[in-house]
Amino acid sequence: xxxxxxxxxxxxxxxxxxxxxxxxxxxxxxxxxxxxxxxxxxxxxxxxxxxxxxxxxxxxxxxxxxxxxxxxxxxxxxxxxxxxxxxxxxxxxxxxxxxxxxxxxxxxxxxxxxxxxxxxxxxxxxxxxxxxxxxxxxxxxxxxxxxxxxxxxxxxxxxxxxxxxxxxxxxxxxxxxxxxxxxxxxxxxxxxxxxxxxxxxxxxxxxxxxxxxxxxxxxxxxxxxxxxxxxxxxxxxxxxxxxxxxxxxxxxxxxxxxxxxxxxxxxxxxxxxxxxxxxxxxxxxxxxxxxxxxxxxxxxxxxxxxxxxxxxxxxxxxx
Ligand code: DGY
Numbered sequence: 001x002x003x004x005x006x007x008x009x010x011x012x013x014x015x016x017x018x019x020x021x022x023x024x025x026x027x028x029x030x031x032x033x034x035x036x037x038x039x040x041x042x043x044x045x046x047x048x049x050x051x052x053x054x055x056x057x058x059x060x061x062x063x064x065x066x067x068x069x070x071x072x073x074x075x076x077x078x079x080x081x082x083x084x085x086x087x088x089x090x091x092x093x094x095x096x097x098x099x100x101x102x103x104x105x106x107x108x109x110x111x112x113x114x115x116x117x118x119x120x121x122x123x124x125x126x127x128x129x130x131x132x133x134x135x136x137x138x139x140x141x142x143x144x145x146x147x148x149x150x151x152x153x154x155x156x157x158x159x160x161x162x163x164x165x166x167x168x169x170x171x172x173x174x175x176x177x178x179x180x181x182x183x184x185x186x187x188x189x190x191x192x193x194x195x196x197x198x199x200x201x202x203x204x205x206x207x208x209x210x211x212x213x214x215x216x217x218x219x220x221x222x223x224x225x226x227x228x229x230x231x232x233x234x235x236x237x238x239x240x241x242x243x244x245x246x247x248x249x250x251x252x253x254x255x256x257x258x259x260x261x262x263x264x265x266x267x268x269x270x271x272x273x274x275x276x277x278x279x280x281x282x283x284x285x286x287x288x289x290x291x292x293x294x295x296x297x298x299x300x301x302x303x304x305x306x307x308x309x310x311x312x313x314x315x316x317x318x319x
Pocket of ligand 1: 075101
């Protein structure tokens, strides 16, 4: 009998067709909003494989109901939405989509940095409001990247791609990472430093750590307090890596210059204080949101499920 795959959302790239062509029975959740936990349990109960989104919380309760499931392929590089340890106990392999989204996420990071440093969003709003009355020497003065120190928190694949791009702006690079990153050091003259040193000495801080028990609020009050008054911080990783409430306090007091958010502590809910601040740029978790990347992620997730259900080693397992 054909193995069953449940996909918790319609994905770019027609991967349902790909998987059907490989002999699987595929059902796709078609709701306009993310699937609820109850629906997920109901619809995935008989599935042998599930392709999930980063917004699907796959905890013990859900995993306990997935009695036929052998593989969960998360459509994201991050997999903090899944209780990976419990999945392993239950014999379920979990996979993610590393690599294929690094370029898109790095591009978005650079966009967010520039949006903050050159005040792009405010300037654009100014135009729409018909306020542009002519060129002025001090109109929307921003900060140049050239010569500035950029601190990369988490120099994995995405952090490395950010280093590659930010290096072209003639910046100096510091990075915080568990292990040495030879590409960042050899190609972009990056220097591995402690997180405290990075927070204290960077003009721009960009966060690329996965969310784990060790990285939850790793950028806490004490670390945030070390930032320069002129510093900009951007986060395209996971909101919970930073103490968001305290960051908002600093932004309110103009204790730092600006912050760019692509991710939030209580996504999709965002702290209402954030929308009142002028010195922030707010994006709706679109780090990997390019057609090319989302299609590549879908194909990788599909191939992971295919491999696992055919008794082969998945391409990018996490447990
Ligand atoms: C991921 O894949 O984890 C990213 O957050 C998507 O943008």
